[in-house]
Amino acid sequence: MSKYSVILPTYNERENLPIITYLIFEMAKKNNLDFEIIIIEDNSPDGTLQVAQELKKVYGDKLIIHFREKKLGLGSAYMDGIKLCHGNFIVIMDADLSHHPKYLVDFIQKQKTTNCDIVTGSRYINKGGVMNWGFDRKLTSRGANFLASTMLGVKCSDLTGSFRLYKREVLEKVIKDVVSRGYAFQMEIIIRARQYGYTVEEVPIVFVERIFGESKLGASEFQIYLKGLWKLLWTF
Numbered sequence: 001m002s003k004y005s006v007i008l009p010t011y012n013e014r015e016n017l018p019i020i021t022y023l024i025f026e027m028a029k030k031n032n033l034d035f036e037i038i039i040i041e042d043n044s045p046d047g048t049l050q051v052a053q054e055l056k057k058v059y060g061d062k063l064i065i066h067f068r069e070k071k072l073g074l075g076s077a078y079m080d081g082i083k084l085c086h087g088n089f090i091v092i093m094d095a096d097l098s099h100h101p102k103y104l105v106d107f108i109q110k111q112k113t114t115n116c117d118i119v120t121g122s123r124y125i126n127k128g129g130v131m132n133w134g135f136d137r138k139l140t141s142r143g144a145n146f147l148a149s150t151m152l153g154v155k156c157s158d159l160t161g162s163f164r165l166y167k168r169e170v171l172e173k174v175i176k177d178v179v180s181r182g183y184a185f186q187m188e189i190i191i192r193a194r195q196y197g198y199t200v201e202e203v204p205i206v207f208v209e210r211i212f213g214e215s216k217l218g219a220s221e222f223q224i225y226l227k228g229l230w231k232l233l234w235t236f
C-alpha cells in the first residue's frame with residue numbers, strides 16, 4: 001500500500017495548524033489512505049510549536065515535528081522535511097488552509113491513472129481559481145507566472161503554486177540541484193523536473209486566501225523571487 005507524507009511548513013500558524021491536521025487525517029481515514037504529517041516549524045513567535053506538541057499527543061507517530069531555531073524560508077523547510085518522510089509519495093502544501101486537503105483525493109487519483117511523477121495543483125486551468133485575493137495579489141501571481149513561463153519557456157499553467165504530490169525518488173533527485181531557497185523554489189523544481197524528463201500532470205484547485213494570520217509573501221520576498229528568477233535565467 002502507498003504511503004503519503006505531507007510536509008507542512010509553519011510560521012505563525014497557531015490557529016490553522018489544528019484544523020489542517022484534522023482535515024488531512026479525516027480525508028485519509030475516509031479514503032483508507034496511509035498518511036503522515038511532517039511539520040517544519042521555524043520558532044514562530046505565536047506559539048505554533050506548543051500547538052504542534054499538543055497535536056502530537058493526539059496523533060502520535062503519524063505526526064513528526066521538526067523545530068528550527070529561526071525562520072529559514074520555504075524552500076529550506078521542504079529540504080529539511082524530505083529527510084524525515086517515510087512515504088513513497090510526498091505532498092507539499094501550505095498550512096494556512098489555502099490548500100484544501102480534499103484535493104488530495106484528486107491528486108492521488110490523477111497519479112494512479114497516469115503514473116506521472118508529479119501532480120501539481122493549478123489555479124489557472126478550468127475549474128481552478130483563487131478566492132479572496134485583492135487586485136494587487138492577483139496581479140503579482142499572474143505576473144510572476146507569466147514572467148517565469150515566458151522567460152524560462154516552460155509549459156505549466158501554475159509554476160508558482162506549491163500544492164503538489166511527488167514520487168519520493170523524483171523529489172529527492174530534483175531537489176539536489178535546486179538553488180532557490182524562498183518562494184522561487186516551486187518554480188525551479190518544475191523546471192528541473194522537466195529537464196530530467198519527469199512527467200507533470202495538473203489538477204484544478206481553488207486557492208482560498210487565509211482567514212487566520214498573515215501571508216509572509218511581502219515585498220521583500222517578491223524581490224527575492226525576482227532575483228531568483230533572474231538567476232535561473234542564466235542557469236538554464
Ligand SMILES: Nc1nc2c(ncn2[C@@H]2O[C@H](COP(=O)(O)OP(=O)(O)O[C@H]3O[C@H](CO)[C@@H](O)[C@H](O)[C@@H]3O)[C@@H](O)[C@H]2O)c(=O)[nH]1
Nearest residue numbers: 009010011040042072073074077094095160162215216217
Ligand atoms: N517553516 C517555515 N514556514 C514558512 C516560512 N515562510 C512561510 N511559511 C509557511 O509556508 C506556508 C505558505 O506561506 P504564506 O505566507 O501563507 O504564503 P502565501 O503568501 O499564501 O503564498 C502561497 O502562494 C504562492 C503562490 O501564489 C506560493 O508561491 C507560495 O508557496 C504559497 O503557496 C504557510 O504554511 C507558512 O506558515 C518559513 O520561512 N519557514
Ligand SMILES: [Mg+2]
Nearest residue numbers: 096098210215
Ligand atoms: Mg498563504
